[in-house]
Amino acid sequence: xxxxxxxxxxxxxxxxxxxxxxxxxxxxxxxxxxxxxxxxxxxxxxxxxxxxxxxxxxxxxxxxxxxxxxxxxxxxxxxxxxxxxxxxxxxxxxxxxxxxxxxxxxxxxxxxxxxxxxxxxxxxxxxxxxxxxxxxxxxxxxxxxxxxxxxxxxxxxxxxxxxxxxxxxxxxxxxxxxxxxxxxxxxxxxxxxxxxxxxxxxxxxxxxxxxxxxxxxxxxxxxxxxxxx
Numbered sequence: 001x002x003x004x005x006x007x008x009x010x011x012x013x014x015x016x017x018x019x020x021x022x023x024x025x026x027x028x029x030x031x032x033x034x035x036x037x038x039x040x041x042x043x044x045x046x047x048x049x050x051x052x053x054x055x056x057x058x059x060x061x062x063x064x065x066x067x068x069x070x071x072x073x074x075x076x077x078x079x080x081x082x083x084x085x086x087x088x089x090x091x092x093x094x095x096x097x098x099x100x101x102x103x104x105x106x107x108x109x110x111x112x113x114x115x116x117x118x119x120x121x122x123x124x125x126x127x128x129x130x131x132x133x134x135x136x137x138x139x140x141x142x143x144x145x146x147x148x149x150x151x152x153x154x155x156x157x158x159x160x161x162x163x164x165x166x167x168x169x170x171x172x173x174x175x176x177x178x179x180x181x182x183x184x185x186x187x188x189x190x191x192x193x194x195x196x197x198x199x200x201x202x203x204x205x206x207x208x209x210x211x212x213x214x215x216x217x218x219x220x221x222x223x224x225x226x227x228x229x
Contacts, residue, residue, distance in 0.1 A: 010127055011038045013056040015047035015073065016089070017065050024116050025060065025089075032120050044068025051077045056084060058123050061106075063090040063097050071100045078105035078209065085126040089119065098133075102216070105209040108132030129180035131212050164205060169223070171198040175211055176218035 012029055014037060016022045022040050029035045038054050041047035043066040051059055059077055061070040068076075074086050087108040088101050101109050107126040110133070114122075122132055164172065167188075174184045181199070185192045199211065208214050 008034055010035045010058060010123060011054070011056045012036065012123060013039050013041065013047065013051055013054065013059045015041040015044070015050075015060060015065065015070070016062045017042050018062075021112075025119060028116050029120055029123065035120060035123060042066070044070060044073035047073045048076045048080075051084065052080050055081055058085045058087060058126060060087050060089050060119070060123075063088055063092045063101065071097065071104050074101060074104040074106050087122060087126055087132070102210065102212045106212070107210070129182065129211075131178060131210075131215070133212075164202065168198050168202050168205075171195060172202050172214060172218055173223055175199060175202075176215040176223070178215070 012035055014022050014025050014029075016025070019042070022042075026037045026040065029037050038056055039050045041050050044061075045067040047059065047061060047065070047070075048068065059074075061074055063070040065073070070088060070090065074088070077084060077086060085108075086104075086106045087110065088106050089110050089112060090097070091112050093111060098109055108122060108131060110119075110122060125132055170188060171184055174187060179187070181192050181195045184195045188195075199214075202214060203209065206214065206217055208217060
């Protein structure tokens with residue numbers, strides 16, 4: 001008999017071509033009272049098909065997989081399921097993989113050097129609206145931010161600023177600091193749903209696909225006060 005899932009249960013799809021790693025993740029995640037592993041996939045094509053069929057809350061993807069890469073799978077899942085969180089869990093510390101994953105709209109990029117027991121915490125974090133990047137990859141991302149800011153400074157000053165409202169600009173700055181929707185709502189004394197609407201409008205106006213891309217934009221446009229904690 002199938003166990004009845006609670007309303008707050010996080011439904012997870014695991015996609016990785018390493019059987020033992022999938023089994024380890026399934027064991028750890030299934031031990032959580034509020035996480036249910038609804039399916040597993042051994043390649044990118046299967047991951048997309050199962051995601052579209054089951055509409056999980058979170059998809060765990062490896063970058064390097066047969067038939068379809070994790071990045072391409074993420075891009076297709078994001079297009080089909082805009083509200084599904086996508087968390088990359090990979091051995092690849094290549095900068096290009098990180099940047100392409102962010103462009104594909106992932107919510108996190110974690111190296112497999114983290115303890116497998118930490119994956120459950122990561123699943124909960126992305127469900128709360130957080131964006132996660134392993135520290136070594138975050139350092140590379142910050143380096144790229146600085147390089148982009150230097151290279152694009154003069155060009156950006158000549159371009160007209162996007163038509164963001166004052167409130168949307170406030171929300172963008174807080175999102176760029178890694179704050180969740182709830183944290184932003186508390187800081188601005190507005191509802192969480194209002195924050196979600198602002199974020200959606202910001203992404204649409206800036207032609208971006210994820211909160212991470214919005215953060216990159218804010219840094220490149222020098223919207224953040226470097227003296228702000």
